[in-house]
Each structure stands twice: as C-alpha cells, then as structure tokens.
Amino acid sequence: MRAPVPGGGERRGGILSYPLKALYEEVAFIAYHFHWPPESVMNLEHADRRRWVSEISVINQRVNEGTAT
Structure with a gap:
C-alpha cells in the first residue's frame, strides 16, 4: 500500500539512505x-x-570577504 506524501506524490516504502560520500x-x-x-x-x-x-x-564566507565580526 502506498501512503500519500505531503505536496503530492506517493511514498513507496523502504529506507532512503543519505549518500555516503556526502555524509x-x-x-x-x-x-x-x-x-x-x-x-x-x-x-x-x-x-x-x-x-x-x-x-x-x-563564517568562512565572512572571513574570506574580510567582514568577520
């Protein structure tokens, strides 16, 4: 059975994993x-x-731009 997903679409079950490289x-x-x-x-x-x-x-962006506080 498929459950509705907020915003449309369907949930197909199972576990989606976070990409290991990104982790x-x-x-x-x-x-x-x-x-x-x-x-x-x-x-x-x-x-x-x-x-x-x-x-x-x-923080890094501020430091690189010279605007760190």
Whole structure:
C-alpha cells in the first residue's frame, strides 16, 4: 500500500539512505572546523549536521570577504 506524501506524490516504502560520500564530507567539514571527534559528528541528527555545515560556511564566507565580526 502506498501512503500519500505531503505536496503530492506517493511514498513507496523502504529506507532512503543519505549518500555516503556526502555524509563523510559533512563529518570531515565539521570535525575539521570545530575539532570535534568524527564519532560525535556522525551521531548528530541529519538536520543538525546540515545546520552546522551551513553555519560554518557562513563564517568562512565572512572571513574570506574580510567582514568577520
């Protein structure tokens, strides 16, 4: 049985996995910048990990533009 998905479409069941390459890139990025052990970063929820990646990227952009505060 297929369940409706918000916004249209159908859910076909099963588990979709996050691409392993992207996961390792995020873990390396956060671990490098925050000096957190990779295991700690891996244990973050996906949304939290993506948020940290985004925040670090904003900081890096400001530093590169010379507008860090």
